[in-house]
Amino acid sequence: MPRLICLDGDSAGHETTANMLTWTFYELARPENASVLRTLQEEIDREIFSSSDKNTRVQIGPDSAQQLARCTYMDAVCSESLRRHPVIPGIGRAAGQPVTIAGRRFPKGISESTLMAEH
Numbered sequence: 049m050p051r052l053i054c055l056d057g058d059s060a061g062h063e064t065t066a067n068m069l070t071w072t073f074y075e076l077a078r079p080e081n082a083s084v085l086r087t088l089q090e091e092i093d094r095e096i097f098s099s100s101d102k103n104t105r106v107q108i109g110p111d112s113a114q115q116l117a118r119c120t121y122m123d124a125v126c127s128e129s130l131r132r133h134p135v136i137p138g139i140g141r142a143a144g145q146p147v148t149i150a151g152r153r154f155p156k157g158i159s160e161s162t163l164m165a166e167h
């Protein structure tokens with residue numbers, strides 16, 4: 049149980065998110081990405097802040113998920129950040145039993161790894 053808590057606290061969702069955000073802010077701070085930052089800021093102003101409360105804090109509320117879902121440019125920025133700087137560049141698996149994939153048979157124990165740019 050303590051090991052599970054450790055995994056949850058340190059890996060699942062915590063380090064990954066922090067790492068991804070760090071790279072994203074790094075990319076947004078680069079002079080060549082100034083127009084990306086501007087477009088993103090405009091989307092956030094439009095979709096998250098209403099014009100009347102631009103200077104107030106964002107409140108997490110019932111509408112938050114819908115507001116974020118409308119931020120398609122932010123979604124693209126995050127995807128591109130993960131593509132350029134994959135937080136988890138690959139994952140590995142080993143077959144627990146013989147398996148047939150696309151007509152090919154693989155023995156128990158065979159391992160594979162997948163390189164990935166994002167998930």
Ligand code: HEM
Pocket residue numbers: 060061062064065068135136139140167
């Ligand atoms: C940018 C952020 C994230 C990245 C890059 C990321 C990446 C990944 C990857 C590659 C896996 C598959 C690992 C494997 O199958 O071996 C995974 C699984 C998982 N992630 Fe994330 N993750 C992120 C954010 C989060 C967040 C925020 C949470 C929780 C709030 C989370 C919870 C989990 C859990 C529970 C699994 C296991 C799912 C399963 O067993 O099927 N992740 N993540």
